[in-house]
Amino acid sequence: MNFKGKVAIVGIGEVPTGKFPERPCLQNALEACKQAIEDAGINKDEIDVVMPTGTFFDRRYNTNMVFSQLVEELGLLGKARDNFQVFSGGSSSSTMLKSACGLITTGLANTILCVQSDKVGSAPVQEMIDLFATFGISEEWETPHGFFMAATGSLVATRYMYETSTTPEQIASVVVSMRKWAALNPNAMLRREITIDEILASKMVATPFHTKEGNVLADGGAAFIVTSTEKARELPGIPVYPLGFGSRVFHYSMSQDSDITRLGFPEAAKEAYEMAGVGPSDIDFVELYDGYPVYPLISLEGLGFCKQGEAGAFVNAGNTWPGGRLPMTTNGGMLGQGHTAAGGGVALLVEAVRQLTGKAEARQVPNAKIAVESSHGGTFMDTHICILGREVP
Amino acid sequence: MTEDRKSLPIPTPWSRPFWEACKRHELLIQQCGDCGAKIFYPKLFCPECLSSNLGWIQASGKGKVYTFTTVYGYQPGEFTQDVPYVVAVIRLEEGVQMMANIVGCRPEELKCDMDVQVIFEDVTEDISLPRFKPVVKKPKT
Numbered sequence: 001m002n003f004k005g006k007v008a009i010v011g012i013g014e015v016p017t018g019k020f021p022e023r024p025c026l027q028n029a030l031e032a033c034k035q036a037i038e039d040a041g042i043n044k045d046e047i048d049v050v051m052p053t054g055t056f057f058d059r060r061y062n063t064n065m066v067f068s069q070l071v072e073e074l075g076l077l078g079k080a081r082d083n084f085q086v087f088s089g090g091s092s093s094s095t096m097l098k099s100a101c102g103l104i105t106t107g108l109a110n111t112i113l114c115v116q117s118d119k120v121g122s123a124p125v126q127e128m129i130d131l132f133a134t135f136g137i138s139e140e141w142e143t144p145h146g147f148f149m150a151a152t153g154s155l156v157a158t159r160y161m162y163e164t165s166t167t168p169e170q171i172a173s174v175v176v177s178m179r180k181w182a183a184l185n186p187n188a189m190l191r192r193e194i195t196i197d198e199i200l201a202s203k204m205v206a207t208p209f210h211t212k213e214g215n216v217l218a219d220g221g222a223a224f225i226v227t228s229t230e231k232a233r234e235l236p237g238i239p240v241y242p243l244g245f246g247s248r249v250f251h252y253s254m255s256q257d258s259d260i261t262r263l264g265f266p267e268a269a270k271e272a273y274e275m276a277g278v279g280p281s282d283i284d285f286v287e288l289y290d291g292y293p294v295y296p297l298i299s300l301e302g303l304g305f306c307k308q309g310e311a312g313a314f315v316n317a318g319n320t321w322p323g324g325r326l327p328m329t330t331n332g333g334m335l336g337q338g339h340t341a342a343g344g345g346v347a348l349l350v351e352a353v354r355q356l357t358g359k360a361e362a363r364q365v366p367n368a369k370i371a372v373e374s375s376h377g378g379t380f381m382d383t384h385i386c387i388l389g390r391e392v393p
Numbered sequence: 394m395t396e397d398r399k400s401l402p403i404p405t406p407w408s409r410p411f412w413e414a415c416k417r418h419e420l421l422i423q424q425c426g427d428c429g430a431k432i433f434y435p436k437l438f439c440p441e442c443l444s445s446n447l448g449w450i451q452a453s454g455k456g457k458v459y460t461f462t463t464v465y466g467y468q469p470g471e472f473t474q475d476v477p478y479v480v481a482v483i484r485l486e487e488g489v490q491m492m493a494n495i496v497g498c499r500p501e502e503l504k505c506d507m508d509v510q511v512i513f514e515d516v517t518e519d520i521s522l523p524r525f526k527p528v529v530k531k532p533k534t
Contacts, residue, residue, distance in 0.1 A: 126470060133469040140402045141434045142492050144522060146472040147480050154462035162505040206462040255482045255492035290416060
């Protein structure tokens with residue numbers, strides 16, 4: 001693969017995730033961009049492509065992103081070659097990074113600023129429930145039956161528990177793991193640890209999931225800068241290399257997915273490992289997309305860390321906690337850090353880079369050299385796996 | 394007939410025969426006249442071979458529950474009065490999958506892979522929605 005060793009992530013930025021009604025969304029984007037530029041130690045005028053991914057809370061704001069507002073704000077008018085959107089919902093981390101790799105290796109771009117921002121946490125709750133009820137839910141074939149985004153994980157979990165005999169306690173232990181990491185993350189929204197009993201005693205939303213097994217919508221923003229390895233070597237920081245990608249798209253409407261307990265993971269994982277030239281035993285930590293607590297279990301199995309049906313016991317035994325054998329989703333995920341619409345994957349990618357460059361402070365994974373990041377868009381319409389490393393094997 | 398103020402399906406030119414059949418309490422799916430693929434939900438052309446030579450066949454209305462959830466909260470506002478309700482994905486005998494509500498059964502009796510049978514609810518004059526109910530197995534004598 002001709003991007004391997006030729007492209008590097010050189011800077012990251014992120015604003016705290018949460019409900020900040022007084023913080024304009026533009027501020028989320030701009031502060032994340034400024035942090036990423038400073039983190040990279042790069043002259044901002046060297047950014048020749050600005051790539052703002054999609055925003056959900058407001059159509060006009062999203063149009064502003066498409067129409068180069070960030071180029072103007074960052075003083076790149078007349079210098080930037082392109083401003084355009086790469087957007088696949090929650091998997092935009094991978095699709096932006098892949099696009100950046102392609103543009104840089106072909107010489108169509110030198111340095112790309114990828115940024116995500118949204119403000120779905122401050123809007124009235126019922127308004128956001130009704131808005132999200134329309135996302136990825138087929139108007140003609142699903143909406144009339146009362147289906148909605150917050151029930152999507154439930155359909156997966158019901159079948160997964162049926163096929164694997166995974167228990168409600170084991171599923172809830174994923175939330176326990178997420179909250180333990182979130183407690184160590186100053187950018188996280190839900191920083192209080194939680195017990196399995198508390199989770200299972202919370203109000204039922206859509207069986208088998210309770211309120212405390214749901215993600216919480218939040219405002220946030222994150223950015224990362226991608227450039228050539230040549231350029232990265234001139235910069236002061238530690239570059240992080242994308243080593244392999246694997247992905248599959250398997251539905252638009254969840255009711256058409258014929259294998260919802262695997263979600264394309266086995267195929268995508270094989271692709272990514274082969275491209276990177278590594279296997280599960282080489283991975284030091286994983287940044288797995290959550291949304292709902294069943295998904296990291298399917299991910300651990302699909303990526304080869306557990307046999308099918310054994311991930312629940314693996315997580316419940318503490319293997320993914322801080323200090324565990326396989327640190328998982330060390331920012332706390334959307335169950336701990338918060339769900340910023342398309343930002344779930346971007347936050348994980350930024351966290352993977354943070355860990356690999358030794359900047360994760362209280363939650364730093366020792367000797368973090370190779371990571372797997374996963375992300376999904378829509379109603380888990382796709383699976384994207386990205387393997388990242390400090391070195392090119 | 395129960396008057397319903399919820400979001401209703403807006404048929405497309407290619408799905409209209411399906412909804413017309415629902416009004417007659419018949420469940421139709423498409424079949425490709427060229428490659429034979431059975432298709433649901435209705436498509437403009439065959440997703441397997443892109444042929445526009447699509448016809449309609451009567452489905453048996455029998456299937457199995459692939460997966461389901463019973464909704465107690467965070468439902469869209471227009472479904473508030475229906476809580477709790479069951480949303481399921483049904484695998485029809487013909488091999489296609491469709492979403493529908495399961496009725497006529499206590500939520501705790503539901504299981505994946507249980508046998509279900511279609512029924513229709515006339516929600517307005519123009520729209521009848523397919524729903525599914527469990528097949529009651531007669532005890533062997």
